[in-house]
Amino acid sequence: MHEFMDYVRNAFYDATGWNRESSYSSLNSTANALLNFPTPVGVRLTLSSLASPNFATSYQLGSVGVVDGSISYLYSSVPLDVHITPQSDRTPLATPFQSYRPLPALPRRGDDQLTPYPLHSPSAASLLYGRLYLPQSLLEALVIRRVSPALQLQLSAVSGQFLRDGGTLLGLAQYDVGRYSLEGLASSDGGLLGLRGLYNFGNEVDDADGAAPFPPPAVPSSGATANGGVGGVDETRERIYGRFSAGGEIYYGTLNKSGGVSLGARFATLPAHRGTPLTATLTLNPLMGNVSATYALMAGRNCSLATKFDFNVFSYESDWAVGMELWRKRPQAPAAPISSVEKLVRQRSFQAKLEWRMDDPEEVKETITSQKDADTGAGTSDDDEYTGVLKARLDQNLRIGLIWEGRAKSLLFSLGSGIDLRHSESPFRTLGVEVQFSS
Structure with a gap:
């Protein structure tokens, strides 16, 4: 289950127009969500609240x-209530639980993308976050500052007595112009320095209205096909609307004198694609000899699948994992019987008959609506089409992860277990439940 503060932090990115997927570190986010979801351990209760449009609290x-x-x-300089539904009884289940998410549109930056915002401008948004873990007295902090339309700075820190040097500090400078993004990082842990980059191919960002790079192919209105033939079927293959991205990262530890490099590529369909949504990635680590490939798709409106294969060219060792996400839809309510008011308005009212006219349609609609609200309670309808989701994964070591997430009354819950089939005497290695209430 995504924690409430992660939900609020994502709302901050939406409010400031920052694309979280336009980063090399998010290359495998879809497959990771389907394959590496955490299973709860023990019992955990979380109470959260968006106390004001700019301030949120959470107790666990x-x-x-x-x-x-x-x-x-958590404090945000921009209001978040427009981009978030904090009440756990009203939050659509797909918002905190869904793993497969389509890529958002790339941001369009102007010529002033590096011009800093005025210091007190609302566009120069800031986020402050702090978390104290008890009883170990571990302190976690995060500061995000939007400097310009294309530049964002992040500073995160962890403080604890059991950590080396009493804690660590990580700084990020993120630069995103839509077509490409760069990210520089520096960490006090080992004196780590790194640089990441991701480039998006195609002309999607050049489209003026921000839609798909090419309009959907038109279906001929007559019997003629697109290639000039005659018939009722268009022989032109449907275009795949997707985005291809490639990038890499390089990092070096100034204290331990070691470094690394990786390369990666991703293809993902866009919302304009009328076929099966899918995401495929390939990452390489030349120094370690690791090759990793992932493939995820939405097999239907209620089912998502993912698979991952790792191979090392030096040791010839390989790993694989498969994952599934299956949603349970809300059963459709039976058609309500026709109320007495609806039966009444099917015939002309007595006043309309006296005036030799038909009933006013607007008056009829208003009468039926007001009567239905009085019978069922206005504003109590639930627009969420799902009641829960089952997530499962299996790897080459016969380890299974199962989790069921849903809502009971006003509570969001996650019930899961980690199973190891190699230990037949006690296969259930972990078992837990998490309950979350937010207002």
Whole structure:
């Protein structure tokens, strides 16, 4: 289950127009969500609230052998209530639980993309986040600052007595112009320095209205086909609307004198694609000899599948994993019987008969609506089409991860288990439940 503060932080990115998927670090985000989801351990309860449009709090209490918990606070300089539904009884389940998400449109930056925002401008948005873990007194902090339309700075820190040097500090400078993005990082842990980059191919960002790079192929209105033939079927193959991205990263530890490099590519269909949504990635680590390929798709409106294959060219070792996400739809309610008011308005009212006219359609509609609201309660309809989701994964070591997520009354819950089939005497290695309430 995505924590409430992650939900709020994503709302901050939406409010400021920052594309989280336009980064090399997010190249495998879809496959990771389907294959590497965490299973709950023990019992954990979370109470959260968007106390004001700019301020959120969260309190967590858990029990895994010992009682632990955390206290979180978040402040945003831009209001978030427009981009978030904080009430757990009204939040669509797909928002916190869905793993496969289509790529958003690339941002369009102007010529002033590097011009800094005025210091007190609403566009110069800031986010402050802090979390204290108890009883170990571990402190986590995050600061995000939007400097210009294309530049964003992040500073995160972790402080604890059991950590080396008492804590770590990580700084990120993110530059995104839509066509490509760059990210520089520096960490106090090992004196790590790194650079990442991702380039998007195609002319999607050049489209003026931000839609798909090419309009959907038109279906001939007459019997003639697109290639000039005669018949009722268009022989032109349907175009695949997708985005191809490629990039890499390089990093070096100044203290331990070691470094690394990786290369990666991704193809993902866009929402304009009328076929099966899919995402495929390939990443290489030349120094370690690792090759990783992932493939994820939405097999239907209620089912997503993913697979991953890793291979090392030096040791010839390989790993694989498969994952599934299956949604349970809300059963359709039976058609309501026709109320007495609807039966009444099917005939002309007495006043209309006296005036030799038909009933006013607007008056009839208003009468039926007001009567239905009085019978069922206005504003109590639930537009969420799902009641829960089952997630499962299996790897080459016969380890299974199962989790069921849904809503009970006003509570969001996650019930899951980790199973190891190699230990037939006690296959259930972990078992837990998480409950979350937010207002």
